[in-house]
Amino acid sequence: MGEDSPPSGVDVTVPNVARMYDYYLGEKDNYAADREAAEKVIAVLPGSPVAARANRAFLMRAVRYLATEAGITQFLDLGAGLPTRSNVHQVALAANSDARVVYVDWDSMVCAHSRALIRDPGNVGVIEADLRRPDTVLRHETTRELLDFSRPVAVILVSILHFVDGADDPWAIVAEYRDATAAGSHLVVSHLTGDLVEKARPEQTERAREIYRRTASPVHLRTHQEIEDLFKGDDLVDPGLVWLTDRRPDEPDPDGSDVVRLTAPPERTVEEAPGYGGRIPVYAGVGRKP
Ligand SMILES: C[S@@+](CC[C@H](N)C(=O)[O-])C[C@H]1O[C@@H](n2cnc3c(N)ncnc32)[C@H](O)[C@@H]1O
Incomplete structure (x- = not known):
């Protein structure tokens, strides 16, 4: 950049x-202030880059599962992030050329970069909006044009709800999206948890959270139960809400990154991130609306 x-x-x-x-x-696609803050987080939580890659791998595996096994052709990706080497629409379109994807992010640079990547405007749209306003997202003309809510839709909230304050009631937000979707729709969530913090690295975790407090998106860690409650009204798809790397880990990643056996500088592998016992402190799951 x-x-x-x-x-x-x-x-x-x-x-x-x-x-x-x-x-x-x-x-x-980052600047000095971003790199400096990210390096400060890495200094206290060295597994952060591996966690980010594992998160992307989970997302890509989940989209491929939905597009190939669950028969989903419509995707609403909330808090979509900057495009990277493999993206939701590419995996969805590779599985089904009729797939439709709407990306939502409140960051104008994210939206500009996503729009620049789109080669299939009839299948993919980008909305600059706050996902905490489901009504705005669901009524947006791009959403209405691309997604048919009388048929199943996958609502994707991956590595985003820990940026939503409890006061904004993420459970009610998710429920509003679910209420707008048809039976057979799916919900994909990954979420940072505090479940390992007290047993492991409270001071380091607190220092990382302090760095995020200086961004527009402070981090809110939640328990397994709080994250599972996001799926209320859905059936959790096997194996349920599990550690990020434990959901169908044997499948190759659609982008070939093979994050479980990722080769990264040793100080940045999950195993070398002391304190979390080799675990990435993120739960992930897929739910299905009955
Ligand atoms: C960590 S990135 C996750 C990207 C992607 N979901 C993934 O897992 O790879 C979080 C994204 O959510 C976006 N975001 C944060 N709060 C948001 C909000 N209230 N509405 C829409 N987007 C939001 C940020 O701009 C950022 O692009």
Whole structure:
């Protein structure tokens, strides 16, 4: 990314979660403030880049499962993030050329980059909106044009709900999306948990959260039960709400990154991230509306 020419309206002096995540993924759509903040997080939680890649791998595996095994052709990806080497619409369209994907993000740079990547405007749309306003997202003309809510839709909330404050009631937000969808629709969630923190690295976790507090998106850690409650009204697809890397880990990643056996600088592998016992502190699951 050209450091001299940030897109208009983008404040590159304040670290931004979309661009920090982009940095963890080894991509280039980030600025000095993002890299500096991300490196501070990595200094206390060295597994962060591996966690980001494992999260993407989970997302891609989930989309492939939905598109191939669950018969889903419509995807609403909320808090979609900057495009990276493999993206929801590419995996969905590879499985079914009639697939439809709507990306939603409140970050204008994310939306601009996503739009630039789209080669199939009849199948893929991008909305700049706050996912905490389901009504705005669901009534948006792009959503209405691309998605048919009388048929099943996959609602994707991957690595995003931990940025939604409890005061905004993420459970009610998710329920509003679910209520708008037909039977057979699916919900895909990954979410940072605090379940390992007290047993492991409370000070380091607190320092990382402090860094995120300086972004527009402070992190809210939740328990397994709180995250499972997001699926209320859905049947959890086997194996339920599990650790991020434990959901169908034997399948190859659609983008070939094979994150479980990822080769990364040793100080950045999950195993080398002391304190979490080799675990990425993220739960992931897929639900189906009966
Ligand atoms: C960590 S990235 C996750 C990207 C992608 N879902 C993934 O898992 O790879 C979080 C994204 O959510 C977006 N975001 C955060 N809060 C949001 C909100 N209230 N509405 C829409 N997007 C939001 C950020 O701009 C960022 O792009």
